[in-house]
Every structure is written in C-alpha cells, then in structure tokens.
Amino acid sequence: MILGKVVGTVWATRKDEQLVGMKLQLVRELGLDGKLKSKFVVAVDSVGAGVGETVLFAQGSSARQTELTRNKPVDAVITAIVDKFDTK
C-alpha cells in the first residue's frame, strides 16, 4: 500500500453500473517528507475518508479484496485512515 492524501472527490453519473454506490476519491501520493507527489489515483473509498485526510490505498487486483469492491472493475481502494506514522 502507498501513503496518500485525499484531495478531492470524483463524481460520475454515467458510469459502469457496477460502480454505482461507490464513493470515488481523488488521492494524491504523499512523500514521507509530507510533500504531495504528482502521481494520483481515483480510489474507491471503503472507510469513509474525507478530503484532506492521510490515507493508505491498495492498487491492482488486491483492491478487489473488500466486500464493497469484490468482482468490481476497481483497481484502487482506500484501505485505512492513517492516525500516525513514523520512519527512522
């Protein structure tokens, strides 16, 4: 998983019907120095993360390992809201 920050929300009324009911958040990758990176993903939010929160997100097929995104066309999901992290 990668550290990221929710910077926005993506709305799409016309979309694959399997994505209905999913909250699509715009998540930018966060460096350990706190600087936002240019890489971002549109991730399905399964933990109720709000804009501005530091989160973890999983990518690839692993993103389908939640009740919400099982067998859905999703390859990025927010898995956790980070309380604290430290790196030596």
Added chain:
Amino acid sequence: MNLGKVVGKVWATQKCPGLYGKRLLFIQPLSFGGHVLGDPIVSLDTVGAGTGDMVIYVSSMEATIPFKPELVPTDATIVGITDRVDHEAMIPKPWSRSRDHEAVIPKP
C-alpha cells in the same frame, strides 16, 4: 518478491475489516547493491519483522494469499526476514561467512 528494509510503522484505527489486528510497516525497497530504491511502501507483516530488519516482501494480488480465505486488501506483504544474502557481485571482500548480512550488503 523483493528485498526491502523495514524503516517504520503506521498506526490506523479506522480501516478495512481485513486489516484489523495486522501490523502496518514501512518498507524501503532496496536496489541490487542495497541502496535506497524509490519511496517506502506500506505493507502487512506475517513474520513479526521489526524496524531495521531486512525482509522479503511479495506484492500485487499475491500479497493477499498469506491471509486466505480472509478478504484482505493488501498489495504488499512481508513473507520473510532475511538472514543473509549470498551473491558474488555483492560481496566486496573475499567470500565472507559473516552472519551479519549488513557486512554483505553495503549500508543504504
């Protein structure tokens, strides 16, 4: 799989049910010579690795296999703690039998 070094920890109370009770560790991927390669990633831990350990981690969908049949949305999981890496290109000095893998791989 890849080699990496555990460099930190993440605390998160609000998370997917699949992550409950599992440790979230920061891994610094290492290049061939043991130097820093890219940015640290966050991974789950199945072997009790601690900060400073050199570990073997598996990524993408296969990272969820250690937790089967539980639904765990992880794309990186530590599956081993490295004791030693033997490879002729890595060993600067004549063949060393040292147990300390740090001696074999220069410090990142």
